[in-house]
Amino acid sequence: MTNNAASELTLQAVPSWMPAFLVAPMIGGLSLADLIALVVLLLFVLNFVMIEIWMERKVAGHVQLRRGPLHVGPHGSLQSPADVLKLLTKEDLTPVAADPIVFPMAPYLVFVPVFLTFLVIPWGPLVLFGNFVIRPFDLGLVYMVAIPAMQGIGLVMAGWSSGNKYSLLGSARVVAQLISYELPMVIALLGVAMMAESLNLTTIVESQMKQGWNVFLQPIGFLVFFLATMSEMSRAPFDIAVAESEIVGGPFVEYSGMRWGMFYLAEFAAVCLNSALSTALFLGGWELFPGSHALGLGWISDQFGLLFFMGKMIVLVVIIQWARFVLPRLRIDQLMDFAWKFLLPAGFVNFILTAILQVFGFVPFAIGIGLTLALAAVLLATYQARRSPSTVALIRTSPEAVPTSQGLGLPV
Amino acid sequence: MRDAKGLRPMEGVRARIESATSGLASVFGTAIDEVTVTVPPENLPEAARRLKETDGLKFDYLRCLSGVDYQSDGIEVVYHLFSTRLAQKCVLKTRLAAEGDAVGTVTTVWAGADWHERETAEMFNIRFEGHPYPEPLLLERDDQGTIVPGPVLLKRFKLRPKEPPAQYGFPEEE
Amino acid sequence: MAIAPSIDMLLEPAPSVAEERNLETVEMTINMGPQHPSTHGVFRMVLTLEGERVKNVQSHIGYLHRGAEKLGESGDLEGYRKAMITLDRTDYLSSLLNEHAYVMAVEKLAGISVPERAEYIRVILGEITRINSHCMFYGAFGADSGATTPFMYAFALREEIQQLFEAVGGARMFPNYYRAGGLREDVPHDFVRRVQTIIDRALYAFDDFDNLITTNEIFLSRTRGLGIIDQTRALDLGVSGPLLRATGLPYDVRRSEPYSIYDRFAFDVPVGTTGDCYERYLIRQEEMRQSVRIIDQALKDLPGGPTMGNAPKALRPPKGEAYVRIENSRGDFGVYLVSDGKSSAPYRVKYRSPCFVNLQSLNDMVIGTYIADAVVALGSIDIVLGEVDR
Numbered sequence: 001m002t003n004n005a006a007s008e009l010t011l012q013a014v015p016s017w018m019p020a021f022l023v024a025p026m027i028g029g030l031s032l033a034d035l036i037a038l039v040v041l042l043l044f045v046l047n048f049v050m051i052e053i054w055m056e057r058k059v060a061g062h063v064q065l066r067r068g069p070l071h072v073g074p075h076g077s078l079q080s081p082a083d084v085l086k087l088l089t090k091e092d093l094t095p096v097a098a099d100p101i102v103f104p105m106a107p108y109l110v111f112v113p114v115f116l117t118f119l120v121i122p123w124g125p126l127v128l129f130g131n132f133v134i135r136p137f138d139l140g141l142v143y144m145v146a147i148p149a150m151q152g153i154g155l156v157m158a159g160w161s162s163g164n165k166y167s168l169l170g171s172a173r174v175v176a177q178l179i180s181y182e183l184p185m186v187i188a189l190l191g192v193a194m195m196a197e198s199l200n201l202t203t204i205v206e207s208q209m210k211q212g213w214n215v216f217l218q219p220i221g222f223l224v225f226f227l228a229t230m231s232e233m234s235r236a237p238f239d240i241a242v243a244e245s246e247i248v249g250g251p252f253v254e255y256s257g258m259r260w261g262m263f264y265l266a267e268f269a270a271v272c273l274n275s276a277l278s279t280a281l282f283l284g285g286w287e288l289f290p291g292s293h294a295l296g297l298g299w300i301s302d303q304f305g306l307l308f309f310m311g312k313m314i315v316l317v318v319i320i321q322w323a324r325f326v327l328p329r330l331r332i333d334q335l336m337d338f339a340w341k342f343l344l345p346a347g348f349v350n351f352i353l354t355a356i357l358q359v360f361g362f363v364p365f366a367i368g369i370g371l372t373l374a375l376a377a378v379l380l381a382t383y384q385a386r387r388s389p390s391t392v393a394l395i396r397t398s399p400e401a402v403p404t405s406q407g408l409g410l411p412v
Numbered sequence: 413m414r415d416a417k418g419l420r421p422m423e424g425v426r427a428r429i430e431s432a433t434s435g436l437a438s439v440f441g442t443a444i445d446e447v448t449v450t451v452p453p454e455n456l457p458e459a460a461r462r463l464k465e466t467d468g469l470k471f472d473y474l475r476c477l478s479g480v481d482y483q484s485d486g487i488e489v490v491y492h493l494f495s496t497r498l499a500q501k502c503v504l505k506t507r508l509a510a511e512g513d514a515v516g517t518v519t520t521v522w523a524g525a526d527w528h529e530r531e532t533a534e535m536f537n538i539r540f541e542g543h544p545y546p547e548p549l550l551l552e553r554d555d556q557g558t559i560v561p562g563p564v565l566l567k568r569f570k571l572r573p574k575e576p577p578a579q580y581g582f583p584e585e586e
Numbered sequence: 587m588a589i590a591p592s593i594d595m596l597l598e599p600a601p602s603v604a605e606e607r608n609l610e611t612v613e614m615t616i617n618m619g620p621q622h623p624s625t626h627g628v629f630r631m632v633l634t635l636e637g638e639r640v641k642n643v644q645s646h647i648g649y650l651h652r653g654a655e656k657l658g659e660s661g662d663l664e665g666y667r668k669a670m671i672t673l674d675r676t677d678y679l680s681s682l683l684n685e686h687a688y689v690m691a692v693e694k695l696a697g698i699s700v701p702e703r704a705e706y707i708r709v710i711l712g713e714i715t716r717i718n719s720h721c722m723f724y725g726a727f728g729a730d731s732g733a734t735t736p737f738m739y740a741f742a743l744r745e746e747i748q749q750l751f752e753a754v755g756g757a758r759m760f761p762n763y764y765r766a767g768g769l770r771e772d773v774p775h776d777f778v779r780r781v782q783t784i785i786d787r788a789l790y791a792f793d794d795f796d797n798l799i800t801t802n803e804i805f806l807s808r809t810r811g812l813g814i815i816d817q818t819r820a821l822d823l824g825v826s827g828p829l830l831r832a833t834g835l836p837y838d839v840r841r842s843e844p845y846s847i848y849d850r851f852a853f854d855v856p857v858g859t860t861g862d863c864y865e866r867y868l869i870r871q872e873e874m875r876q877s878v879r880i881i882d883q884a885l886k887d888l889p890g891g892p893t894m895g896n897a898p899k900a901l902r903p904p905k906g907e908a909y910v911r912i913e914n915s916r917g918d919f920g921v922y923l924v925s926d927g928k929s930s931a932p933y934r935v936k937y938r939s940p941c942f943v944n945l946q947s948l949n950d951m952v953i954g955t956y957i958a959d960a961v962v963a964l965g966s967i968d969i970v971l972g973e974v975d976r
Binding site (some may be wrong): 443444446472478481490496527549565571 | 648651653656660819821822823825835842906909924938942943946975976
Binding site for chain 3 (some may be wrong): 060063064065066165166169236237239240325326327328329330331332333334
């Protein structure tokens with residue numbers, strides 16, 4: 001394994017046309033190309049978050065029978081910059097009861113870990129530039145799990161230092177939630193690591209091009225990972241910590257202006273991050289469609305892979321946003337139940353099945369999948385029986401039926 | 413056995429109440445289509461209990477508890493009752509002599525009288541003895557402990573009239 | 587609260603786990619203050635929490651007390667009509683139903699008869715108001731459980747209904763349309779067509795509502811088994827409406843003591859079994875469909891004729907009292923009217939609002955549950971603070 005010290009390779013495959021002064025290591029081992037790449041990444045994240053906020057409001061609008069922002073700019077596209085401008089010009093209030101040191105520090109501790117994790121994402125190649133990955137760590141998976149865990153500290157600091165009982169409640173909920181959902185996330189990633197026999201994210205993507213996408217080889221793992229990361233980001237339906245209708249914002253309730261904007265930014269950046277990670281780990285990264293390499297169409301993804309990666313990432317982002325507006329919120333104990341009693345066992349099942357595939361080959365794996373599906377069908381059947389809504393008895397006064405849109409002869 | 417509105421006829425109700433509340437100095441009347449029973453304040457909790465528990469009556473649902481200020485004739489507390497099992501209704505009344513008087517609570521009979529009594533007490537400046545938590549409900553107490561703005565629904569409590577402004581239009585610039 | 591929570595509060599559980607698993611927790615008093623997104627108005631709940639469980643609840647009401655009853659007595663000329671204006675603004679979601687009760691009380695006292703057409707129109711508008719109010723409940727209840735979309739769906743339907751109110755009564759929310767003896771004026775010429783459009787649209791909307799959250803797994807686990815009141819306790823408290831029907835007692839004023847012309851219509855009264863929040867929700871959804879059924883029948887039989895009975899110009903009912911109760915969208919709404927025969931305003935008008943009485947059951951429902959459940963249980967009572975405080 002190559003030792004990726006900062007003084008050696010910067011980009012994965014340094015394009016031959018780059019002049020030497022760009023790639024020579026300068027300050028602290030970082031080269032000029034490195035610095036430019038970091039700046040580009042930061043700008044990309046910030047801009048993508050603005051686009052994402054607009055997308056979320058449009059998705060919300062269309063789900064809710066309306067159309068979202070329309071007036072500020074064509075189709076409301078300038079609404080996000082307007083909102084950011086508003087947040088920047090707002091007064092930064094610090095409550096009297098808040099801790100003067102911890103209170104301002106908390107937003108940064110929430111945003112910076114998210115941004116740091118962007119360093120390992122393999123974005124894919126784009127014509128002359130080669131593969132975009134800022135730091136192709138050999139322990140990429142470990143890095144990707146460990147660094148965002150620091151968000152938890154930031155949220156607890158925010159809730160604690162606000163001097164408000166609602167924030168305290170919110171931060172207590174958040175800690176329990178984040179800790180509970182780390183485990184299913186890691187268990188799901190074990191399957192991915194086993195399939196690719198490496199912890200390097202780029203190697204994982206490349207192995208998916210040979211073996212097939214992980215979403216087909218371990219669908220349970222994908223589901224577990226997707227749901228666990230949705231909960232890590234405190235997105236609905238797992239947003240009990242920031243439940244607007246009960247504790248009105250949870251840990252964030254005392255923040256105003258750009259400090260609150262940093263939390264918001266961190267949440268949307270995390271959505272982008274987790275979609276990108278799901279794409280890289282499960283959806284084949286920058287491959288066009290599953291099996292395109294085997295069919296000899298690999299050259300398309302070698303040239304334009306970045307665009308396909310972005311496309312898949314945006315699809316996942318839309319799905320995450322869609323889930324927010326359609327589902328009610330889970331209560332804190334239901335949330336913990338879901339993590340410990342459903343996701344974790346599902347992650348273990350996935351792990352065992354993947355191990356069977358690796359060790360024994362495909363046929364035992366197929367048998368395993370069959371058994372799992374049978375078990376799932378049995379559980380679902382008993383579950384359906386338990387959860388059917390109680391019938392509300394009607395006192396009948398006439399034999400006329402209850403009208404529905406079909407019953408009154410209206411066109412269906 | 414039911415009239416056009418689905419309830420038991422008034423005469424039967426009146427007869428049953430008469431037999432149940434004998435000895436409580438009850439006076440009977442009618443209010444268009446309801447039987448009214450007026451008892452003196454000291455007999456009220458007993459009358460309420462009998463109306464709820466006697467077999468032919470079973471008034472288990474307290475619909476409404478209100479007060480009416482009849483100025484020199486006193487303050488009347490009116491209980492509208494209904495029986496869900498026997499489909500009959502009646503009105504129980506008691507007349508207090510003046511504001512400041514007390515009558516026994518009926519929260520032991522119907523738990524739902526709780527908030528009704530708190531509101532009537534603060535609005536008419538009367539007391540319900542034995543109430544578990546006799547604090548004002550809709551109005552509040554000021555720093556000295558008196559209820560502000562006072563017993564609103566008494567007739568002597570005048571709403572502040574609106575004075576017309578001294579000068580219409582904009583004041584002139586000095 | 588001016589002091590920051592001290593660190594001792596979080597370290598409180600005594601380190602005596604080795605001996606007995608008797609963990610002690612600290613009680614926290616939280617104020618879900620008058621301004622809060624989910625207290626449905628200016629309602630204050632002081633919760634004493636132990637961790638996430640509610641140990642005690644103290645409700646404080648009166649923030650919206652505007653003296654509707656006192657103002658009702660103090661009209662000068664035409665006081666009987668003016669009392670209705672403040673009545674509209676008490677339960678602002680079912681104003682036409684409440685107006686119906688008041689107007690029936692005046693008619694009962696004064697012995698005024700109402701023509702057929704007015705009765706039919708009152709029933710139609712009342713049932714539309716019931717749909718309006720239950721849509722609002724649907725939106726708010728969904729928001730309490732965390733889904734933001736039901737609100738938008740409900741308001742899309744309410745918008746059409748409120749445009750109908752504007753056409754009929756002159757205002758979207760407080761139409762002030764009924765008078766003793768009938769209606770203020772006849773309905774617009776396209777009334778039947780508009781109502782038909784609304785109920786056609788409403789049936790599709792109700793199916794949409796159901797598809798969204800009624801069988802949603804998360805919604806079921808949030809609302810099922812929550813907020814159960816016993817039937818005897820409910821009767822004792824005087825609870826009415828969907829809360830009482832959810833416990834199993836089929837008490838609907840339109841059915842048990844039919845008023846106006848409700849005995850001519852065939853409709854069902856949905857009744858539950860256990861009394862939890864989910865059944866109350868289902869009952870209200872079903873009531874909306876039954877309202878559509880009533881409106882359908884009323885529209886078919888809508889007669890022509892005058893819309894005002896023999897009410898005198900200067901209304902002074904003879905001395906007496908009247909108590910009229912109707913089925914509001916929240917329960918049993920009563921108007922107690924006392925007249926002294928001389929003045930042109932009521933001597934005493936008392937509004938028995940169902941929310942005022944239903945809210946007394948909050949303690950029963952909430953103690954022992956989680957704080958998130960307290961919010962959902964409060965939402966299922968469907969309170970309107972204007973009616974609670976009058």
